[in-house]
Amino acid sequence: MADRYLHLTGTAPGRFLSRHLGLPQPVPLRRWSLETPTLDGKVLHLTAGEPAVPGEVRELLDGLGLPVVERAEEAVRPAGIVVDATGLTTVPGLAALHAALHPVVRSVARNGRVVVLGTTPSPDDHHQAAAQQALEGFVRSLGKEIGRGATVQLVRIVPGAAASAGSTLRFLLSPRSAYVSGQVVEVTGATPDPVADWVAPLSGRTALVTGSARGIGEAVASVLARDGARVICLDVPRAEEDLARTARRLGATALPLDITAPDAAERIAAAVPDGLDVLVHNAGITRDRRLVNMAADRWTSVIDVNLDSVLRTTDALLKAGTLNRGGRIVATASIAGIAGNNGQTNYAASKAGIIGLVRSLAPRAAADHGVTVNAVAPGFIETKMTAAVPLFIREAGRRMNSLSQGGLPVDVAETTAWLAQPASTAVNGQVVRVCGQSLLGA
Numbered sequence: 040m041a042d043r044y045l046h047l048t049g050t051a052p053g054r055f056l057s058r059h060l061g062l063p064q065p066v067p068l069r070r071w072s073l074e075t076p077t078l079d080g081k082v083l084h085l086t087a088g089e090p091a092v093p094g095e096v097r098e099l100l101d102g103l104g105l106p107v108v109e110r111a112e113e114a115v116r117p118a119g120i121v122v123d124a125t126g127l128t129t130v131p132g133l134a135a136l137h138a139a140l141h142p143v144v145r146s147v148a149r150n151g152r153v154v155v156l157g158t159t160p161s162p163d164d165h166h167q168a169a170a171q172q173a174l175e176g177f178v179r180s181l182g183k184e185i186g187r188g189a190t191v192q193l194v195r196i197v198p199g200a201a202a203s204a205g206s207t208l209r210f211l212l213s214p215r216s217a218y219v220s221g222q223v224v225e226v227t228g229a230t231p232d233p234v235a236d237w238v239a240p241l242s243g244r245t246a247l248v249t250g251s252a253r254g255i256g257e258a259v260a261s262v263l264a265r266d267g268a269r270v271i272c273l274d275v276p277r278a279e280e281d282l283a284r285t286a287r288r289l290g291a292t293a294l295p296l297d298i299t300a301p302d303a304a305e306r307i308a309a310a311v312p313d314g315l316d317v318l319v320h321n322a323g324i325t326r327d328r329r330l331v332n333m334a335a336d337r338w339t340s341v342i343d344v345n346l347d348s349v350l351r352t353t354d355a356l357l358k359a360g361t362l363n364r365g366g367r368i369v370a371t372a373s374i375a376g377i378a379g380n381n382g383q384t385n386y387a388a389s390k391a392g393i394i395g396l397v398r399s400l401a402p403r404a405a406a407d408h409g410v411t412v413n414a415v416a417p418g419f420i421e422t423k424m425t426a427a428v429p430l431f432i433r434e435a436g437r438r439m440n441s442l443s444q445g446g447l448p449v450d451v452a453e454t455t456a457w458l459a460q461p462a463s464t465a466v467n468g469q470v471v472r473v474c475g476q477s478l479l480g481a
Contacts (some may be wrong), residue, residue, distance in 0.1 A: 066188030080118030221476030237268030250322030258448035304355030345389035364409035378480030401468030418474025
């Protein structure tokens with residue numbers, strides 16, 4: 040369903056009314072397309088104090104092929120700003136962060152990007168921990184006030200291993216991250232796997248997407264195919280017609296299968312004799328009722344599809360060696376699993392469970408199998424499901440985020456594709472919200 044308010048505020052009368060009534064003024068987001076594959080403008084590289092490793096971040100940015108400058112006057116309206124705050128170790132040092140961004144933040148272009156680079160708070164140095172943790176509050180607040188469709192993120196890197204953050208900065212400093220804001224991404228020092236062609240970074244890799252007959256799953260399958268993957272589209276047999284249509288459009292393989300079936304993992308393994316490089320757990324259902332009115336079968340069915348099947352198939356595929364080394368597992372959580380939602384105790388429990396799975400399994404999967412495990416957590420995404428939500432609830436969902444609009448299925452897909460890339464080896468155990476920095480939850 041079209042967002043009529045977003046269209047209205049794009050007109051002169053709509054802008055006048057919304058401004059004078061104090062209403063949200065969303066800016067249409069610039070997403071990736073063949074015509075707009077990159078941000079339009081230069082990236083301004085700044086430092087807050089002395090960087091942990093001088094020259095390291097500039098070298099990383101140059102390696103991404105971005106037009107980088109280090110003086111504000113060379114980029115009157117920068118498309119992006121990257122602030123190296125890795126060297127901040129004291130609270131008084133935070134003044135350097137204010138000094139770096141205060142003069143230039145107003146000049147960021149529409150749909151621009153601000154990325155602050157920090158490092159992990161130290162368990163042994165409480166002064167450094169205080170300064171580095173302060174960056175999180177700073178970033179989340181700036182994301183809520185910057186406006187103009189711009190986004191703000193914090194990326195924590197290992198000093199001396201900034202190259203590991205290459206795929207993350209490539210994503211965050213691009214139109215692909217249009218609906219991701221206010222996020223904190225921790226990057227390990229793991230060496231990224233090489234990418235031969237950034238136009239098709241998943242070339243030669245096999246990806247399976249559950250729940251891909253329609254909606255977000257279809258968008259994920261489409262973006263992975265666009266990025267060069269051989270895609271297997273999986274969905275329940277009753278969706279076989281839509282599944283076959285999606286697979287034909289993408290040149291993919293259709294696999295009609297109930298992911299809760301006892302032999303689901305064995306049938307997936309049989310469909311990929313050469314192994315699987317990317318496993319996207321997207322299948323999910325809702326059976327909403329307040330707990331007092333929720334029958335046991337509504338609880339059980341949601342937990343089984345959204346969480347238990349993910350655990351069973353993941354465990355079986357890892358044990359069987361079906362996930363190739365260098366593989367990626369990306370699961371779909373939800374903002375409901377972080378903030379809760381009235382009438383969704385079953386759904387929120389299942390999605391919070393996904394977050395627990397990711398955080399626990401990620402380090403062991405990387406160590407034992409060479410596989411990373413991450414999750415995306417969508418907020419209000421414009422789908423057939425949200426189109427059926429009552430008008431005022433739907434409008435609240437759209438406006439209650441820093442970008443004042445709903446996201447699109449492709450926003451979830453682009454985030455999933457970044458996590459699935461070979462170069463994202465150092466991104467592991469992360470839960471990335473695709474919610475426009477929703478005002479609900481953390």
